[in-house]
Amino acid sequence: MWSVVMGFWQPVTNLREYISQNPPVVTFFLCLFTLAFSFIYLSYYSYTHTLPNPDKAKDWNYLLSSLSQLQLCVKVNESSSELFSPVPFHLMEQGKDRETLVNFTKTSSVTHLHVKVPLVVTTSSAGGSLKDLGxxxxxxxxxxxxxGNEIVNVTLELLSENNTHSCLTISAPKDLLPLSLLPPACPASEKNISFLHVEASDQFSTGSKTCYNLQSKNDPTLTVMLTQEEQSVAVRHLLEVSLWLLGVCFILCLVASFTDSHIHRYHWSGLDQQNEPFINS
Structure with missing residues (x-):
C-alpha cells in the first residue's frame, strides 16, 4: 500500500517543479523562513544578554545628553566678576519666571537632587577659568x-579642571526626573566655589561672550535594564512567533509536495487549446 502511495506521491519532484513555476510563493516562503530564524537568534541573544528597558529610555544618560546639547553663556549685562552663591536644593525665583514658578510649586511636588554625573565642562574663551567655578x-x-514649560533649576559644580565628573544639583517636578536609577551622591565640597549665573541656549554663540560647553559620556550603570522576568517573557514570545512561522513554512512545503505540476500543466494546456478557436475567430 505504501509503495502504491509513494508511486503517486513524488515530494522531491513536485517541490522542484513547484519552485521553478511559482517564484512569488518561493520568495514569500524564504521571507517567512528568514524571519523565523531571525526571531530565534534574537531570542537567544535576549536570553544570554542583559537588555535596556525600552519603556524607560529617558534615563540619566538621556538627561545628560540633552543637557550637553545646550551652551551656557554669561548674560550680556553681567561679567565674570559678578558672581553669587545660590541656595542649594531650593528653587530660585527670578525675573519673569517667578509667578509661573510659584504657581507650579503649589500644584506639583518638586524633587531636589545633588548627584555626581559624567559631565565635563569646557570653555572656548581665552580668559575663562574653570577652577573653583560653578x-x-x-x-x-x-x-x-x-x-513642556515646567521650570528646571540646574547647578553645576566643577570638582577639578581636569575631572571627568561634575556635581549636578537639579530641582524639577518629581514626574520629570528619572528616579528609578540614580547616579551616586556628590560628596560635600569644602572649597569656596563661586557660582556664575548663565543662560542656556541650543544655538551656539560665536560672539565675544564667555560661554561654557558640556560634554556627557554614556554611563552603562545609569541605563535602566530589563528584569529577568521581563526578559523571560520577551524570549518566550519570540520563540512562540518563531515556531508559528516555521509551522506556516512547513504547511507551505507540505502543500507544494502534494501538488502535481504535471496535472496543472496539462490542465492549462487543455484550456489553451479550447480557447484557440475563440481567439482565431
Whole structure:
C-alpha cells in the first residue's frame, strides 16, 4: 500500500517543479523562513544578554545628553566678576519666571537632587577659568526634551579642571526626573566655589561672550535594564512567533509536495487549446 502511495506521491519532484513555476510563493516562503530564524537568534541573544528597558529610555544618560546639547553663556549685562552663591536644593525665583514658578510649586511636588554625573565642562574663551567655578541656570523642561514649560533649576559644580565628573544639583517636578536609577551622591565640597549665573541656549554663540560647553559620556550603570522576568517573557514570545512561522513554512512545503505540476500543466494546456478557436475567430 505504501509503495502504491509513494508511486503517486513524488515530494522531491513536485517541490522542484513547484519552485521553478511559482517564484512569488518561493520568495514569500524564504521571507517567512528568514524571519523565523531571525526571531530565534534574537531570542537567544535576549536570553544570554542583559537588555535596556525600552519603556524607560529617558534615563540619566538621556538627561545628560540633552543637557550637553545646550551652551551656557554669561548674560550680556553681567561679567565674570559678578558672581553669587545660590541656595542649594531650593528653587530660585527670578525675573519673569517667578509667578509661573510659584504657581507650579503649589500644584506639583518638586524633587531636589545633588548627584555626581559624567559631565565635563569646557570653555572656548581665552580668559575663562574653570577652577573653583560653578554654573547655575534656570531653563524649561522642553529644552531637555523631558516635558513642556515646567521650570528646571540646574547647578553645576566643577570638582577639578581636569575631572571627568561634575556635581549636578537639579530641582524639577518629581514626574520629570528619572528616579528609578540614580547616579551616586556628590560628596560635600569644602572649597569656596563661586557660582556664575548663565543662560542656556541650543544655538551656539560665536560672539565675544564667555560661554561654557558640556560634554556627557554614556554611563552603562545609569541605563535602566530589563528584569529577568521581563526578559523571560520577551524570549518566550519570540520563540512562540518563531515556531508559528516555521509551522506556516512547513504547511507551505507540505502543500507544494502534494501538488502535481504535471496535472496543472496539462490542465492549462487543455484550456489553451479550447480557447484557440475563440481567439482565431
Amino acid at each position: 554654573l547655575h541656570t534656570t531653563l524649561r523642561a522642553s529644552q531637555l526634551l523631558f516635558g
